[in-house]
Amino acid sequence: IEYEYIEVQENNVNVRHNEAYYEFFTRDLDLWLRLSRSYLIIKGHVAKDDNSYYADGDEIALVNNGFSLFQSIDYEINNQLIERVDNVPIATTVKALIEFSDDYSRSVATNMFWYRDTGQGMANSAKYNTQQGGITEENVAYNKSCSQRRKCCVGGKAVCTLLPLKMAIGFFNDVDKVFRGLKHTLKLKRNDVNNVIHKAAQVALGKFVITDM
Numbered sequence: 001i002e003y004e005y006i007e008v009q010e011n012n013v014n015v016r017h018n019e020a021y022y023e024f025f026t027r028d029l030d031l032w033l034r035l036s037r038s039y040l041i042i043k044g045h046v047a048k049d050d051n052s053y054y055a056d057g058d059e060i061a062l063v064n065n066g067f068s069l070f071q072s073i074d075y076e077i078n079n080q081l082i083e084r085v086d087n088v089p090i091a092t093t094v095k096a097l098i099e100f101s102d103d104y105s106r107s108v109a110t111n112m113f114w115y116r117d118t119g120q121g122m123a124n125s126a127k128y129n130t131q132q133g134g135i136t137e138e139n140v141a142y143n144k145s146c147s148q149r150r151k152c153c154v155g156g157k158a159v160c161t162l163l164p165l166k167m168a169i170g171f172f173n174d175v176d177k178v179f180r181g182l183k184h185t186l187k188l189k190r191n192d193v194n195n196v197i198h199k200a201a202q203v204a205l206g207k208f209v210i211t212d213m
Contacts, residue, residue: 003037010213022213025185035184036176040163042066043212046153046197048204053156059123059200061149062208066113066161067092067168069196069208074187075169083171089191092167111162113152115145123200125150146198159208 011023026033046062047053054060062068068089075083085091097116100109105116119140125147129139152159165186166172193207 003034006031019210020190022188022190023185024213026183029181029183031180033179033184034177035179036166036172038165038172040165040186041213042069042161042163042210044159044208044210045156046159046206047156047209048206051209054154054203054206056154058154058203059125059150060203060206061123061146061153061198062113062159063089063196063198064113064115064117064145064149065089065093065096066163069161069191069210070188071191071195072189073168074185075171076183076185076187078183079185083169085168085170088168089195095167112164112167113149113159113161115148117143117145119143122146123150123198123203149198158211 008024008026011025012019045053046060070088071086073085073088074081096105096109096114100114105114119142122141122143123146124139124141124143126139127142127144127147128136130136151157193205196208197206199205
């Protein structure tokens with residue numbers, strides 16, 4: 001079976017990175033929609049507060065899981081609340097830990113910026129430490145996944161995440177049907193920047209600038 005995807009833009013159209021809330025709703029009620037196959041695409045980049053970029057060596061990245069950009073999600077049909085998901089990062093992370101195989105985590109899941117933290121979970125990209133006398137040993141705090149995320153985020157690189165909405169909204173999992181003649185609305189509350197950026201203590205806190213949704 002083949003599907004034709006349609007684009008539903010954020011209601012504001014001119015997306016601003018510092019908006020606290022984002023809203024999407026369907027306008028054409030004659031469309032047949034299978035919401036269980038819908039995705040949220042987010043594009044942006046990590047920057048300092050003055051909008052300059054971090055250097056390649058800076059220990060900073062987005063946290064694991066693209067859904068962590070949002071604190072809560074509301075889903076409505078005809079302006080009636082159907083489902084509210086609070087603590088979106090926790091809910092989607094637990095679901096991913098249960099459902100994703102190791103192979104899936106290292107391949108398809110990276111599209112949703114899923115790079116599960118390793119080591120001690122800190123922002124530490126040094127695989128080896130050099131001790132006095134030139135002795136090199138493995139760094140127990142090395143976080144391979146954070147290192148992968150950092151490479152995607154420093155230097156103003158464009159970050160693009162593809163988030164399957166059924167990962168967050170249970171209704172899309174439970175009701176795999178085609179809808180027509182209904183207005184569907186998605187409301188997202190932005191997460192606090194401290195819960196979005198993963199960095200070392202000596203690195204200044206920045207922001208994630210959303211350029212398109």
